[in-house]
Amino acid sequence: MPKPPKIPQSVLVVIHTPSLDVLLIRRADHADFWQSVTGSKDQLDEPFIETATREVAEETGIVVGSQLVPQSALFDWQYSIEYEIYPQFRHRYAEGVIHNTEHWFSLEVPEQLEVTLAPREHTAFLWLPYEEAASRCFSSSNADAILQLPKRLAGRLNGQSEERAR
Incomplete structure (x- = not known):
């Protein structure tokens, strides 16, 4: 039975430590393609926060909502x-779908957190x-998200509502 087509609504999750080291993962199907966690909704009505939580667990083994990584560590940029x-x-x-809408998040994790990749x-x-992580990304929008990380986190800490970055 063929897989159903992907929903063209996805998440990008920039996983980082308090010192702003960023996790990059290399795609199995494209050896030069380094990226943050990404993934599409499973259902049209799936909230983006659930998509982000699921994709982080599937791709890295990191469980959002665990003792080490509380739910509050996942930050929805509303962007x-x-x-x-x-x-x-x-x-x-x-057929005919050529555009995707990607919703951005960041996730702060402890230093040296264990990562378990999905080998497929x-x-x-x-x-x-x-900054080095951004320069390694294949996708320019992924690099842009990583470079925005300090500003987005500062806005969160200051309790300010972030304006659109573009």
Whole structure:
């Protein structure tokens, strides 16, 4: 039975430590493609926060809502972008779908947190200072999200509502 087409609504979760080291994972299907956690909704009505929590667990083994990583560590930036799906990935979506809307989050985790990759999806991981992590990303929007991390976190700590970054 073929898999149903992916829903063109997804999350990007920038996982970072308090010192702003960022987790990057390498895709199994494209060896030069380093990225943050990403993933599509399973159901149209699935809240983005649930998609983010599920994808983090599936791709890294990190459980949001656990003692080490409380639910409050997951920060919804209330920000999304629309981008054109890379041609090599369009076969995963319904015919004619060429754009995806991606909702951005960050997740603060303790230093040296254990990561368990899903081997069918990712083959390696790195913890890098955020600027270096951004420079390793294949996707320019993923790099942009990582570079926005200090500003987004400062806005959260100050209790300010962030304006759209673009």
